[in-house]
Amino acid sequence: MADEKSLRILGQPDNERERTFIFRDEDHTLGNALRHVLMKNKDTDFSGYSVPHPSEPFMHVRLQTTGAPAVRIMDEGLSNLGQICDHLTAQLEAQGATASWPTGGETTS
Amino acid sequence: MDFFELRETGVHEEFRADEAEEPAGRRSYAEVIAARSRIEVTRSTMEEVEFDLVGVDVSIANALRRIMLAEVPTMAIESVYIEENTGVVQDEVLAHRLGLIPLRVDPNDFEELLDPEDATDVNTIVFGLEVKAPINIVAPNARRRIDDPVEDDEVARRPGGHKHTTVVTTKDLKWLPQGDQETFLPEPARPVHDDILITKLRPGQAIGLEAHGCKGIAKDHAKFSPVATASYRMLPRIDLVKPVEGDRATALKNRCPLDVFDIEDIVSDDGPPASRAVVARPRDCTMCRECIRRIDDVPFGDDMADYVKLKRHADFFLFKVETAGQLAPLRIVHDAIAILKAKCDKWRTELELSGGSLSLD
Numbered sequence: 433m434a435d436e437k438s439l440r441i442l443g444q445p446d447n448e449r450e451r452t453f454i455f456r457d458e459d460h461t462l463g464n465a466l467r468h469v470l471m472k473n474k475d476t477d478f479s480g481y482s483v484p485h486p487s488e489p490f491m492h493v494r495l496q497t498t499g500a501p502a503v504r505i506m507d508e509g510l511s512n513l514g515q516i517c518d519h520l521t522a523q524l525e526a527q528g529a530t531a532s533w534p535t536g537g538e539t540t541s
Numbered sequence: 542m543d544f545f546e547l548r549e550t551g552v553h554e555e556f557r558a559d560e561a562e563e564p565a566g567r568r569s570y571a572e573v574i575a576a577r578s579r580i581e582v583t584r585s586t587m588e589e590v591e592f593d594l595v596g597v598d599v600s601i602a603n604a605l606r607r608i609m610l611a612e613v614p615t616m617a618i619e620s621v622y623i624e625e626n627t628g629v630v631q632d633e634v635l636a637h638r639l640g641l642i643p644l645r646v647d648p649n650d651f652e653e654l655l656d657p658e659d660a661t662d663v664n665t666i667v668f669g670l671e672v673k674a675p676i677n678i679v680a681p682n683a684r685r686r687i688d689d690p691v692e693d694d695e696v697a698r699r700p701g702g703h704k705h706t707t708v709v710t711t712k713d714l715k716w717l718p719q720g721d722q723e724t725f726l727p728e729p730a731r732p733v734h735d736d737i738l739i740t741k742l743r744p745g746q747a748i749g750l751e752a753h754g755c756k757g758i759a760k761d762h763a764k765f766s767p768v769a770t771a772s773y774r775m776l777p778r779i780d781l782v783k784p785v786e787g788d789r790a791t792a793l794k795n796r797c798p799l800d801v802f803d804i805e806d807i808v809s810d811d812g813p814p815a816s817r818a819v820v821a822r823p824r825d826c827t828m829c830r831e832c833i834r835r836i837d838d839v840p841f842g843d844d845m846a847d848y849v850k851l852k853r854h855a856d857f858f859l860f861k862v863e864t865a866g867q868l869a870p871l872r873i874v875h876d877a878i879a880i881l882k883a884k885c886d887k888w889r890t891e892l893e894l895s896g897g898s899l900s901l902d
């Protein structure tokens with residue numbers, strides 16, 4: 433684990449459909465959500481995540497596609513998850529939440 | 542829309558293919574979710590907020606819950622420089638207690654402190670704590686009158702008396718503004734509550750210290766957690782698959798300890814007046830399964846499960862977020878979504894920088 437790079441990509445050079453992505457300082461929070469979004473992609477054949485050891489700061493995502501480059505599908509997955517966040521933020525702001533303190537407000541039913 | 546059904550024993554999944562509903566056009570998953578997901582605040586106070594998160598997968602709901610618990614930054618006391626501490630609470634215990642005090646300071650006004658050597662006014666807040674427990678120079682029992690123990694006791698319990706205990710609370714913490722903090726902070730930094738007990742002092746004991754606070758996340762230390770609790774549950778759904786009428790309706794209503802069912806009158810021109818059970822308050826249901834339990838020797842006790850189906854929506858989450866006081870409850874939710882978004886952006890950038898090239902083992 434000497435490699436300090438935050439993102440590592442493992443796989444075979446002659447097969448770009450299959451990759452393992454190793455995320456540094458990530459855990460189940462991003463892992464499961466990302467896995468789910470990747471599974472919803474029509475080009476995904478297999479997607480799974482794991483945290484190989486609880487005391488090491490790494491999270492692995494395995495991605496196999498039906499033909500598209502796995503790196504591109506991963507980018508689409510991250511993009512989709514980000515867009516979902518944007519949508520939820522818009523929904524929440526429509527309910528009166530902002531990033532400034534204080535936003536507690538009075539009791540409403 | 543998927544459901545989980547609870548029967549007398551076990552949970553049974555009920556999946557309906559939602560992909561089939563999608564038009565053939567290549568809509569991205571984000572667009573599909575955006576079309577069907579929403580957030581609706583159902584209850585909001587200064588301390589806690591309840592909201593519905595509808596139309597997303599559990600993995601996203603759970604990611605938000607985990608981020609609220611462990612990754613939303615707040616400010617807390619991190620280093621304590623003790624000049625004097627003659628109280629019975631040891632230095633390290635005192636420092637730990639100070640660290641746990643929730644502070645009402647907006648973490649957005651500060652930068653992260655990466656190295657304690659780099660402390661400046663943009664990443665550190667300073668509190669001073671100076672308390673001296675008074676002591677009478679005169680010996681407490683110098684004028685002691687044996688025939689008047691009451692007066693003696695009163696004197697001893699006054700400040701300075703040998704029976705007096707000095708209480709040190711968060712009220713004694715004095716904010717010491719650094720640099721431009723008085724101009725860039727919208728309000729003075731202070732503890733959320735001013736009556737948190739820090740320690741107690743006997744006469745003559747004293748505490749003098751400086752406490753430095755910085756920004757952090759609960760992944761590093763639980764004191765940075767902005768929430769007391771952040772949890773979700775799936776919306777219960779109760780289906781009456783056969784009409785529940787008359788005495789059976791009354792029996793069902795009376796069975797439910799949370800009063801989920803109401804009884805409706807059925808008015809018809811022909812025939813006698815009748816009544817029917819309806820599901821009125823499914824949100825109150827705790828899935829206790831009393832309504833589908835088989836009870837022998839009770840009217841309608843043996844086959845209620847044929848009439849009532851207990852389910853949960855798989856994509857309807859009832860969130861409850863209770864703040865620890867540093868941030869407004871809705872602000873915590875807002876920040877959590879922003880943090881998940883920031884993670885996505887960060888890794889997209891990393892992926893782009895790597896150019897998709899393989900790492901060497």
